[in-house]
Amino acid sequence: MNIRTVSTQPFSDQKPGTSGLRKKVTTFQQAHYLENFVQSIFDSVNAPQGATLVLGGDGRFYNREAIQVILKMAAANGFGKVLVGRGGILSTPAASCVIRQYQTFGGIILSASHNPGGPDGDFGIKFNGCNGGPATESVTEAIFAKSKAISSYRMLDAADVPLDLLSETTLGNMKVKVINPVSDYADLMESLFDFGAIRSLLQGGFKIRFDAMHAVNGPYAKEILERRLGAPSGSVMNAVPLEDFGGGHPDPNLTYAHDLVEIMYGTDAPDFGAASDGDGDRNMILGKRFFVTPSDSLALLAANATLVRGYAKGLAGVARSMPTSAAVDRVAQALDIPCFETPTGWKFFGNLMDAGKVTLCGEESFGTGSSHVREKDGLWAVLFWLNILAVRKQSVETITREHWARFGRNFYSRYDYEGLPTEAANGVMRHLRDSFGTLAGTAFGRYSIQACDDFSYTDPVDGSISNGQGIRILFSDGSRIVFRLSGTGTEGATLRVYLEAFESAVSRHHLDAQEALKDLIRIALHISELQTRTGREQPTVIT
């Protein structure tokens, strides 16, 4: 066995963002770049000799090369076993499921989530701990610190491991087990949801369409929706994963999931439509010519949870990220369960779930999940909806409208300004912070500002504090505007403006969100000076 210690120099830009290290493929292809980061992970997480690691990714360009590098480095760093998805594939929720199911030390997930792939696209890598969840901030900070001081990494000299057949081989002293990437995850779904009821719904003529966007969830959706639940073949579209996602942007929203949106808003639309992202953890839910916002979806799942087998005993609590609408807060109030507001990023839910404080979590960024794993989970959300639809036997739209009638409606929209010069974006944020003093108490028509702050979170489990998590402009009627810089982009800065207005009057629930929010949008642009400071008249994406 030949373990080489390779000399290297640090890169200064290996700071993990909202969800791991994400960079252009070309950045990762620089000599030593991936190796430095992987060694920094291994040096930070202190795995005991012989520990087991889970490894897989969303199959995007560079996945296969990276898997081979990581296997050889794991062997050289004393791991005893790696469970790797066949072909190097594991969706993010499936990786979380496998880490938990086999009680491994943790896992490495290769994905840039919803960012485009291909030779000119993005790549990403992150470490998840033994709970199956993304590493906490203290761990990612330790990894970053190591990456700035690294001088060598360890690598086994060996041939590549064949990954396309289920097998068990050895690499140096380490075992490599190639596992079916779908089966453990599909079994977990079958334990949570009433597959019999969903099968009957589908047999009764209820039509569904799932857009896998040529990303990792294709094989998962085929197995679960078509094979186990009997949806007609073709119900899963864009089902073949491609290294560049077919040139698309694998982000399930109304802009990028246009194939699905055309079908769901066309004549003869199916009853239910859904899509998931590059690594399978995001979801978008649609009814016939009807869009359910992710914030509403979370609230609806919480309100209907006891109809579903895996949640029949009720919820310990719920959590949402700060920019997510407060729709779920009112459900929590009605159910008399706690509701937590965390910074953006799934990693903040991990402690709450581990401590048994919450069962369901969600984010406006098309993420919903529960304590069944420690990642958000796209197909899980789809199955949760299908299970509710099978029990309630009403349309997506009717269920949503009845929900609004009972709890009120939180009109919601997010404006994204992508690819801004970093200085201009920082300037907007700075200007807003400098205006806090004058803004508080100011009235704009029927909206008056009650308070403004930069969101700060103290984790109720470990006491850690995260500052600077987004600027909140809070209005006296409960409406909000939030400004936040994205932590997942790879080019320039992305400024997100989140708009939310609460409406209790049923007579106004039919309004289009853009119409209902137009005054708030005007206020947001006015107080931020966004257009003059960035030179952008229009957002790149509205969701």
Ligand code: G6P
């Ligand atoms: C990833 C994380 C989510 C988070 C999202 C926000 O998808 O897994 O938890 O909500 O990024 O991204 P942003 O670009 O707004 O930082």
Ligand code: ZN
């Ligand atoms: Zn994702």
